[in-house]
Amino acid sequence: GDSVTQKQGQVTLSEDDFLFINCTYSTTTYPTLLWYVQYPGQGPQLLLKVTTANNKGISRGFEATYDKGTTSFHLQKASVQESDSAVYFCALVDVQGGRALIFGTGTTVSVSP
Amino acid sequence: EAAVTQSPRNKVAVTGGKVTLSCNQTNNHNNMYWYRQDTGHGLRLIHYSYGAGSTEKGDIPDGYKASRPSQENFSLILELATPSQTSVYFCASGDWGVYAEQFFGPGTRLTVL
16 A cells, blocks of 8 residues: 655754755655654644646745655755754555545654754 | 644554544645554555545554544544554645645654553
8 A cells, every 4th residue: 555654763863954854755646745744742734835737846945845756755954943853754545545644754853052 | 724633642542442533724735634643654545535524544543543524523443442553643634736735733642451
């Protein structure tokens, strides 16, 4: 079945550092790829969506890119702030399963001032 | 503002007891979902629903039942709770749009002793 792999479990940065998180996916259908962010005590919330139509999404200073050749998608931010400390999940829409989300295991990003 | 709410927010249950987790959404979305979140696994789909009266099995349905009595409400039922069901449970609502954005509730932390 469809799957998503997110290997970076923890990333520790200082303010103004560059953030890069990578995921790979596997699907037999047309992929819709998403990034969710989760702050402590809250549910995940949508950060960015990427489709093959535009290959890139941008929101709140974050940029998501997609590479069909390597079946990978990335989240990056040029200059992180302490407020970006959160858990970031990549996700793939399961078109066979009621458009549920297949999540990666999450990357905990900690940014120190 | 449209929202997804969950109750209770915290629950301690005993092994073999019955547990019901409730979810309410004011988004008027057709689809609703139950996920559980565990360290090292991200969020995994338990059950989902296309609308009132429908429930479908997700990726890890064993030991769980679901009920969708109305558009707004979706419950997750553990008939015989086990310690392995100790987790944080999230409810989400979404619709059939291209980007399949889902809106998540704040989560329920369940501990089964």
